[in-house]
Amino acid sequence: MGAFAGRWLTKQGGANGALLALLIIAIGMGSALLGSPAMLNTVTNMMTALVGVMAIALFSGNSGALSFGHVAFMALGAQVSATLTMPPALKAQLFPALPDILLHFQANFAVALVLTAILVGLFAFATGLAIVKLSSATIPIATLGLLIIVNSLIIGADGVTRGSQAVYGIPKSVDIFVVSAVAALVTGFIALFKESAAGLALRATREDEAAAAAVGVDVARLRLLAWVLSGAVAAIAGALIAHNLSVFSPKDFYLDLTFSLVVMLIVGGVNSVSGALAGTLVVTVMIEILRRLENGFSLGVVEVPQIFGLTIIGLSLLIMAVLYYRPGGLLGYRELADILSRRSAPVASKPHSVPAQVTQKDAEKHMLRVASVSKVYGGVKALQEVSLEVASGEILGLIGPNGSGKSTLLACISGTQSASSGSIRMDGAELAGLPAFAVAQSGIARNFQSIRLFANLSVLENVLVAVLANDRTATQASARHKAMTLLDRLAIAELAHRRSGDLAYGQQRRVEIARALALDPRFLLLDEPAAGMNEAETGDLLNILGQTMRETSIGLIIVDHDMPLIMRLCHRLVVLNRGSVLAVGAPQEIQNDETVREAYFGRRRSGKGRPITMQQREIIA
Amino acid sequence: MDYFAQQAVNALALGGTYALLALGLAVVFSILGLINFAHGELMTITGYGLVFSLAAGVPYPGALICGVALAVFCAVAMERVAFRPVRRASATTMLLTSFAVSSILHTAFQNFISARPKPVPVPEWLGGAFTLAGIQIGAIPSLSILVTVVALATLVWFFQSAQTGLAMRAASEDFAVTRLMGINANRVIAASFAISGFLAAVAGILWLFQRGSVDPMMGFVPVLKAFIAAVLGGLGSLQGAVLGGLILGATEVMLRAYLPEALLGFRDAIALALIIGLLIVFPNGLMGRPIQAR
Incomplete structure (x- = not known):
């Protein structure tokens, strides 16, 4: 356990996680104390979205493979947690084909949230076995396929679900305090994960898979770990949405939501946990503004008519602008903790003077x-x-002409x-x-x-x-x-x-x-x-x-x-x-070896036995 | 047996359409590394081009040409306006750019054309069927197969013989080296988008004949499936894209024909799951090459 904590906990991860968690709590509390009901509503919705963005950031930010599939886990999270918390009478009416044991089971929200995370995490594990084997270029498409599969499964399983219709009557167990707390915890956890041994190794695979494997990193295992954890977090996000709004239907957890969450992540910066938070804030504000303009507005002289989908066009232009001018997102690779600490402490610590001996001389012969x-x-x-x-x-030297293997x-x-x-x-x-x-x-x-x-x-x-x-x-x-x-x-x-x-x-x-x-x-x-x-x-x-x-x-x-x-x-x-092996021997022998010289310079009638000159030696190999 | 033969024809027809789409995606991907989400919008654009040319009184064959030309023009314009600035950026950046382009386009269709489906008049003779060796074959599947074969044959000729085609094949192997050989990068890329637009347009017309209408989201589902087909074949492999498209089409048609009634609702889910399952066995796709590290 100690060793486990020792590999998970880092100063940077802890500091950044704590900072971000505090910031989230402050935003939540601030809006609870000062905000209008409408603003409180917006902030609550934003916090649920933030958990979804963090889920994608956990997988995509560390592994470098963009996922369009996490909204599938959110849909399942909403469905599972609704099924676990609704009163049996309502369930009998909405889900007539539900097995008896699930029909009569009713848990409180906290228990249901944990169960949901575990169950959806298991589902993520099963799907992850296939997903993590794919290359980073194909994962976006395969995960999009997953979203479509899950969506059509939920709609097709009418009776256990409500098909394409809305599920209603979900206990409203979530308010600004609950979502802020969960969002802060999730964000802190993800900041810690990023700097942990697993997170660091995963980021190495993001940079260069072959090199990461060459230093002993098991790419597939780590990707699977991140996929399962992020699936569980996404399930929590889905459950929060369901228990915040009391009603959802499968179309709420489909392409539009995926698009908004991905935009939030990319605008802020997929490689930074702080960026995911920043992107969520910026995009939420932008959506709020665009939504007000969507019904038409007046520019003094010109009347702009109602534009359906202005929000989507606005978000699309925003993401393109960010991609053109700041391809890494608003924060790039920086974290809030780095930005704040830059002023107070110099980043580079002094060179250590440590004993040069790294490991004891390995007495064994291999x-x-x-x-x-x-x-x-x-x-x-x-x-x-x-x-x-x-x-x-x-020390064995391996030489030979170009293309010799x-x-x-x-x-x-x-x-x-x-x-x-x-x-x-x-x-x-x-x-x-x-x-x-x-x-x-x-x-x-x-x-x-x-x-x-x-x-x-x-x-x-x-x-x-x-x-x-x-x-x-x-x-x-x-x-x-x-x-x-x-x-x-x-x-x-x-x-x-x-x-x-x-x-x-x-x-x-x-x-x-x-x-x-x-x-x-x-x-x-x-x-x-x-x-x-x-x-x-x-x-x-x-x-x-x-x-x-x-x-x-x-x-x-x-x-x-x-x-x-x-x-x-x-x-x-x-x-x-x-x-093929042409010759083996001490450097001097090789230098004077006839067959080696032939391989390099071709057969020569004259000059038999003449040693290779220094110049020729440099051409060799 | 007759039933199976009919289904085989349908499989070939649907698979051919997917193959055209997947090939269009693969032509662009193999050169730029761009997964073009806006490919489906090119199908939709073809449909609107056809509808509006017909409304303007252009005769049917002319309207078809207008539709195809519009898609080719839009594909090249899309590259020039949206993708050129991010050409050297990461695969993720390009993918998201295309995602944004796709969103802007279909929202624009909803606003400036109509969110509702627009009917496309389909020539009457396409509604018919004929009998070949005792098997009833619909005119639309036959046309699909014929058009697919002609389009693929033209492309094979183009890639084997035309100078731009050869340059494109070289670029799909190694773009950096191809540029060093003095090949004009902009021309190769523009050509790849033109071809992908053409393929999307042909597939779009076949798709329209089946559905009889065009709506803003028309291209989304078939192109998504074409993505899956291209991944199955091995992203970037042109032959793989065709193979993947045929396999996906055959899988869907056979599931539709032989799946028990109760499971029909899960048809797409099962087909996609089968394909993703295949990817476990072939992580680089059927004809994809693993990336080598030196």
């Missing part, structure tokens, strides 16, 4: 064996029966791609066929040939994701400490709070390596780590790798085109050509 691995794309054999092995403490081999080992045949074993345990995140968790880290950082997360967060994903016992505090230590070792601690996407190329390479080392890997796969670096930067990189090798006994597989670097660093080289 062995990574690749045996007869092949990879076929369509008709192309990218890898044919490749076998190699690396031991702890060893080096990157494919690394991808197969790391699980980013699955090998067509063959086995990849670490200490006897089979890794081939495991998903990338599981390979990462078992102790194999990688970087990418083209840098893949979580661009909108800070440098510290990039590393933090990796620490938390691989050490289930790490708390936020201990993980932060470890992440800072790693940044310190790579001499980028002073960049900890910068947005990683803003860094220079060489710095990004370092962040990527720090992130890979955060897995405490037994083996590290580096795909052209020095590509695009100048000599000084390459030298620094070599020093860092050397130091890492001395302190931890990891094994290294390194692919690079920089031959001097490969020759200096590697204990052993494997040469790939056209997907």
Whole structure:
């Protein structure tokens, strides 16, 4: 339990959640004390909508996949909680086909709300099993499909529901105090979730799914978690609406509501919990104004006639304006707590001076064996029966001409791609066929040939994701400490709070390596780590790798085109050509190997036995 | 057996219409990454174009051409006005922009035309049916199949042989590289919208012949299903879109024909659930490619 809280609770999440919750309570209380009945009504409705917006923000903001389906959970929430709270006599009249046990069951609102959240959460779990497997581009469409399915199920189940007719007589259990309290709780919870270990990892998948999997994040599991939680929150929103208005029909929970909620979220900023609140406020005010104008108004000289749907046109123009001029919404990635704290405290904390030792030197010896691995794309054999092995403490260089299969081999080992045949074993345990995140968790880290950082997360967060994903016992505090230590070792601690996407190329390479080392890997796969670096930067990189090798006994597989670097660093080289192993041996042997030279330069009659010049060496690989 | 054969014809007819719509969506998606929610409004625009040209006294074939031309023009205009400013933005931003365009358009139809359905006169001979090998076949399904085949064949020719078509296929593989080859991006994108508008118009006319009227929300449901079809086929794959459309059409028709009476109300729900179920097995769609990471 302690560890659980340690992974959930953060200072930022807590501060932001508390601020937003207080703000919501203040708005609720303010309108209760000062507002006219009409205004009180508007604020109450806004609070119920806010809970719906927060539900979508919980899923879409963290996962990056927009959902059009949460209104389906709201519809179910309204239906379930109405069924649980209405008096049996009314239920017998409205829902003649309701099973007896449900007919006679009557709970109070609080109990019904909890039951509704649980039941709809279970339904969300069942649908989520399918939804979370899809790509971010297809989720909006699949979730829209879900909305239509649920809507037609509710209408079709006439007798248990009221079909397309209105359900009325729902106990009015909700007032401004109840909705404000629930909205504040929900918002606080979502602010906490965003900064929690799960929320952080999910935001990493939003930035780059492949990179997140490569540091051990199980994308599908986290998306499912967010989907279920957000489904339960949406159900609460639906129940609040039903118990506020006492009446609803399926058409109230369909496309119009979906559109309004999504507009609120996008206008405020889908990537910020504070933004979701801001968007709800702004759009509510705008709807109120437009609604008054909808019946026609006078511009002094010109009489504007009644325009049906002015509200929808207004909202559409608003969302387009926001998308054109502020694509991230009003708040972008900022939270209220960040904005307020910027003035008082500097964001970047001083570089920690912490002991350089991260983990005790792993005394165990590990062995990574690749045996007869092949990879076929369509008709192309990218890898044919490749076998190699690396031991702890060893640096294996993987070289070969372009297209020889080096990157494919690394991808197969790391699980980013699955090998067509063959086995990849670490200490006897089979890794081939495991998903990338599981390979990462078992102790194999990688970087990418083209840098893949979580661009909108800070440098510290990039590393933090990796620490938390691989050490289930790490708390936020201990993980932060470890992440800072790693940044310190790579001499980028002073960049900890910068947005990683803003860094220079060489710095990004370092962040990527720090992130890979955060897995405490037994083996590290580096795909052209020095590509695009100048000599000084390459030298620094070599020093860092050397130091890492001395302190931890990891094994290294390194692919690079920089031959001097490969020759200096590697204990052993494997040469790939056209997907097969051409030669294995010590750097000196490889340098003088006839077949290797043929592979690079073609067969030459003269010059037999002539050693490769330094110039030629740099062309190699 | 006859009943099944008739249903198979209906399945092909409906599936063909979905295929045209899904293909229109896929042509744009494969190049821009835009999921165009306003595609359905292009169908509706075709319907209004037809109705108003007929009212203005244009003869029927001319009115059909007017309807199609209007949809093509509106598709290209839509890109120019609404989507170009967000071309480089995220997929979500583009999707929401199209969502907003769609809302504005159908609200405009409600205000400036009519919220109520407008009847579309359908040529009389389309109400008939003929007998082929002992099977009664309706004129509308036959026409749908014929038109779908002709439209698809034209497109295949265009993508295989026409220069713009080749450029578009290249762009759908890798737009960035295609631009580096000196292909005019604006032209390729405009062409993709023109084609998607044309396909929406053809599908719209077939849809109108079935329904006999046009209303502001006419395009919404078929296009939504076409989305699902495109996702099933693999978003961005042109062949996949056609395949997905045919499968969805066949599923719907067969459910309508063979589902017990009590479950008929759940027909759409069951069809959609089956398709989403298929997606569990093929998360990237039937012909989609998984994204590779280097």
